[in-house]
Amino acid sequence: MNSFAYCVHHADVRRIDPQQAVTHQSELVWIHRTDSDAAAQAWLCHCAGLPDIIVDALTASETRPRCDAVGEGVILNLRGRSNDAVPMSDPLASVRIWAVAGRLISVTRRPLTAIALVEAELASGAIHDPGDLIAAFATAITTELDPEVAELGDLLDDCEADLTGDRVFELRQKVTKVRSTAIGYRRFLSPQRAAIEKLAALPVPWLQGDDRLHLAAAADRAARMAEELEAIRERAALTHEALTDLRAEQIDRRSLIIAIVAMVFLPLTFLTGLLGMNVAGIPYAHAPWAFWGVVGVCGLLAVGIAGYFIQRHWFR
16 A cells, blocks of 8 residues: 655645544645555545545546536546556556545555656645646646657557568557557547546636646647547558558469469379370380470470460569
């Protein structure tokens, strides 16, 4: 379990014990916990004294970005980057937030990289109330994800530039990975945009005008990333189809070569098989020039059949 707490009073930022922060009164008290659902649920119920509906929202095993007003408070779920190993289907870690005037409680199950950015901004004195803290969370998360989405687009650009038949298998693996990652990101970024927009429009008194502007900017960035991910997904599908076509063309070309070789040797096999029968009466069986004569006839047949295929452009 990893937990910490900060209090901000008249631009004075202090780190305090999480147990003391429960009853501490200030302009802003931020309590953060990273632990299991059972431990967080017990602490939220017995120590923080939160209602069951809020505890359930902060400790749900499966979450998606959402924003709901409960009285004068707000339940907010966001998704951001994590340095821990994550499955391809769920690439972003969640942060669950309960915010009221003067207090914010955040809960994560996996370490969120945006936490360090928010802590640094808090230590610099730029955060004074829960509205500033939530806006910092939304800005840090979307700012971190922006280069990740841009990198996916760059990887797909490289795959499209190297679209050749010699690298079909390698490119298919890269395109599949880009497509899977884009789908996983878009699954959360689209509802995250809606959640941030809804938060910016809520009539809670502790959200100031500058907070709403920062939230609107974060929502716009999330919307742009969601659109970019949708474009990446469609481009990846087209690239995958192009790779499939290249692979099919390779197979067709190789099959054609095999067919041509078989057709060249088919009459030669028939001729040699006919003359190789162990029966009496084979013409020129005892002639000294017969072997080389048959070889010459086979060579002429092979050259003639190959010339016919070349004239018909079968080798192109």
